[in-house]
Amino acid sequence: MITSRPLDEYCHLFGLTRSALCAVPGPVLDCPGGAAGLAAEARALGVRVVAADPAYAAPLTALTALARHGRDAMAASMTATPHLHLSPRYRPYERYLRSWDRARRLFAADSAAHPERYVAAALPRLPFADGSFALTLSSYLLFAYPGIFPPAGQLAALTELVRVTAPSGEARIYPLHDGTGRRCPHLDELRAALGRRRISSEIQRTPRPGDGRTRQVLVLRAAGHRRRPGPGISPRERAA
Ligand SMILES: C[S@@+](CC[C@H](N)C(=O)[O-])C[C@H]1O[C@@H](n2cnc3c(N)ncnc32)[C@H](O)[C@@H]1O
Structure with a gap:
């Protein structure tokens, strides 16, 4: 989808703020980018975002039609399975769907206008050099669709996301559950396997x-590298 x-x-999902995003010291990767507004909106704030997704190989009209279908599927899901969504009392469904439109x-x-910002590519192999991005974001793919990514595929994709991220940066992955709300049952094993590949992991x-x-966000970093504070909301901000 x-x-x-x-x-x-995106900021809410990943525990970021607009100002934290603006302070990221380098380009940001959004993989999968889907038909998200992140690249366009962040560029308007001065943040360089590259989006990667295999769907970008398709003509734009076909892609936006699929995204329109994705929006309609979300509307249907909100009606059929309201327990999986934020209450409309807090976030009216219509307003939410308008934000997607x-x-x-x-x-x-x-x-x-800028096709070079949207790269047709599929995990677990991305056409970017090691350490190309200061921050990598990956939402609603690796754990959301376990049918596409079995455990070995998840490990390969997570490793690839860290490879293209600068050693001083981090990769953030959300959600850690599938479409039914079931948390990834082998997350501990995956984190242990990442550790053996010298990738540190934290659940924020x-x-x-x-x-x-x-919300739980998986944050990955190349282990052993002296790191700068990440862009995520600090524990003090979280407590406020
Ligand atoms: C549900 S969308 C998520 C898009 C966006 N990140 C968001 O949160 O709205 C899932 C996307 O994953 C893309 N996708 C599917 N297989 C992929 C792969 N192997 N590597 C990267 N993206 C993939 C699909 O084309 C689709 O655009």
Whole structure:
């Protein structure tokens, strides 16, 4: 499914803020980019984002039609399985879907004007040199669709995301559960295997606005590298 989340939703999902994103000292990778507004919206703030997704091999009209279908599927899911979504009391469904419509339009305009920002590529092999990005974001793929990515594929893809990220940077992955809300059952084994590849992992918990629950983001870094503070919301901000 191709989705079209806007920049502010990305920030909420990954435990980031707009200002933290603006302070990232280098280009940002969004993989999979889907029809998200992130690249277009962040560029307008001065942040250089490259999006990678195998769907970019398709003509733009076909891609935006699939993204429109993804939006309609989300609308249907909100009605059929409301327990999997934030309450409409906190975030009215119509307003949320409008934010996807806007992001999809921004994506379409930006990818037509700047196709070089949207690279057709599929995990677990990305056409970028080692350490190309200061921050790598990966939402709604590796754990959301375990049918596409069995454990060995997840390990290979996570390793690849870290490879293309600068040693001083980090890769953030969300969510850690599939479409039914089931948490990845072998996450501990995956983290242990990453550790053997000298990749450190941390699960950051950030409050989910609206229902008091927390979101869990997997943060990966090349182990042993003296790192600068990451762009995520600090524990003090989280507690506030
Ligand atoms: C649900 S969308 C997520 C898009 C965006 N990250 C978001 O959160 O809205 C999943 C995307 O993963 C892409 N995809 C599927 N297989 C992939 C692979 N092997 N490598 C990278 N992206 C892939 C699909 O084309 C689709 O655009």
